[in-house]
Amino acid sequence: MQPTVTLLGAIERDLAGAMRDRGFIVSDSDLNVAIASHVAGTKGPDVFVIDIRALSALPREIVSLRRHFPQSGIVIIAKALDPTSMLDAMRMGVSEWVAEPVVLDDLETAIRRMARPTLGAVAGRAIAVLGGKGGVGxxxxxxxxATALHRATREATLFVDLHTAHGDASVFLGVEPRFSVLDALENIHRLDASYMKGLVTPTKAGIDLLAAANRPQHGAIDALRVRALIEFVTTTYPWVVLDCARTDGTLMDALDATTTVLVVANQELATLRSASRLAASTRQRCGVQRVKLAINRYDTESEIGRKDVERVMGGAIAYTFPSDYRASVAAINKGEPLILQDHSRLAGAFEDVARDIAGLGPASRDAARSGGFFARLGGRR
Ligand SMILES: Nc1ncnc2c1ncn2[C@@H]1O[C@H](COP(=O)(O)OP(=O)(O)O)[C@@H](O)[C@H]1O
Ligand SMILES: [Mg+2]
Structure with missing residues (x-):
């Protein structure tokens, strides 16, 4: 969804154009006209950007603007970071202030932060997905x-790519994030909901992404900071899914903050060996209840059968996902999770697991597929 922005004050054409280029629906207006238009019943934009560079002080009309458009955010563009005026603005309910020289990235971040309302505190659930080995899926x-959880529950869902470098979740989700999990970890002590909103990237799958960094990380990732991050994001997102590639145990401390740890393996000896070690150490850390095992690319004909896998892994297999290479690869190339476009058995399996984790009953897939027809037969209520 493109945020709507109304520019108030003497904003240069270039700046307005640049905002349009960055995906905002931009209009301009006069402060008093904007307030008056409320009387005619308009809802107001997501954000007002008020340029006060030509003014000697903050216009008092901001107070009425706030009152008339309580849902709209306000961003001020000013000559300087003047503490007195900024304090004044804060008292008027304005929290975003961009000073000269105006950096487009900063302005965009400020607008996006204001365009997305802060979610109330929730007790979200965090699911860590651990690969038994690279390439396991x-x-x-x-x-x-993550996408299936969002679709089944209709609740806000965050995907966190915990690869320290070269995480590929952004490719799977077809976005080019500007901020990463490293920005969140480096600022862990000043994280608040609006700051966090600025770091995540919305995706067409409906979930938000906190992406992996594409700059190198100095030193090891601090598991305690990751834990704090998980604790924080679960206060704003009902669902958080973590892509943890690391099998070397460095993230173990962070797993304390998760509700479910899903260890993914497949029916291949090398993977099973490392996956079984991973499952054992995770169980030790998080308790048997929280750790669930899944087999990806499950093959009923495989030499290594389900019972063998369970024996090696030291526990029951909770979920299996069938193999569907074509759908998997096509989805990555399209930058959309396969459950969005596909009715394969694999997509169905993901939906079932999401519903199970969310505590919902199984989907009545036949009814859903022929929904239009049967709904019409039965008539609308
Ligand atoms: N159920 C599946 N059936 C067939 N191919 C799959 C399946 N799951 C994943 N793949 C494919 O396996 C490759 C590795 O998947 P990926 O999710 O990137 O693994 P990992 O994150 O463990 O490295 C990709 O090409 C992907 O399309
Ligand atoms: Mg991966």
Whole structure:
């Protein structure tokens, strides 16, 4: 959804054009006209950007603007970061202030932060997906599970790519994030809901992404900070899915903050060996109840059968996902989780697991598929 922005004050054409280029629906107006138009019943834009560079002080009309458009955010463009005026603005309910020289990125971030209302505190659930080995399908499972959770529950869902470098969740979700999980971890002590909103990237799958960094990370990722991050994001998102590639145990401390740990394996000896070690250490850390095992690309004909896997892994297999290479690869190339476009068995399996984790009953897929026809037969209520 493109945020709507109304520019008030003497804003240069270039700046307005640049805002349009960055995906905002921009109009301009006069402060008093904007207030008066409320009387005619308009809802107001997502954000007002008020340029006060030509003024000697903050216009008092901001107070009425706030009152008339309580849902709209306000961003001020000013000559300087003047503490007295900024304090005044804060008292008027304005929290975003961009000073000269106006950096487009900063302005965009400020607008986006204001355009997205802060969610109330929730007790969200965090699901960590751990790959038994690279290539096992960890990201595929995590991305589809997150999207399926969002679709089944209609609740806000955050995907966190915990790869320190070269995480590929952004490719799976078809976005080019500007901020990353490193920005969140580096600012962990000043994280608040609006700051966090500025770091995540909305995706067409309906979930938000906190992406992996594409700059190198100095030193090891601090698991305690990751834990604090998980604790924080679950206060604003009912569902959080973490793509954890690391099997080396460095993230173990962070797993304390999760509700479910899904260890993904497949029917291959090398993977099973590392996945079984991973499952054992995770169980030790998080308790048997929280750790669930899944087999991806499950093959009923495989030499290594389900019972064998359970024996090696030291626990029951909770979920299996069938193999569907074509759908999996096509989805990555399209930048959309496969459950969005596909009615394959694999998509169905992801939906079922999401419903199970969310505590919803199984989907009545036949009814859903022929929904239009049967709904019409039965008539609308
Ligand atoms: N159920 C599946 N059936 C067939 N191919 C799959 C399946 N799950 C994943 N893949 C494919 O396996 C490859 C690795 O998947 P990916 O999710 O990137 O693994 P990981 O994150 O564990 O490295 C990708 O090409 C992906 O399309
Ligand atoms: Mg991956």
């Amino acid at each position: 960890c990201t595929t499972v995590a991305v589809n599970l």
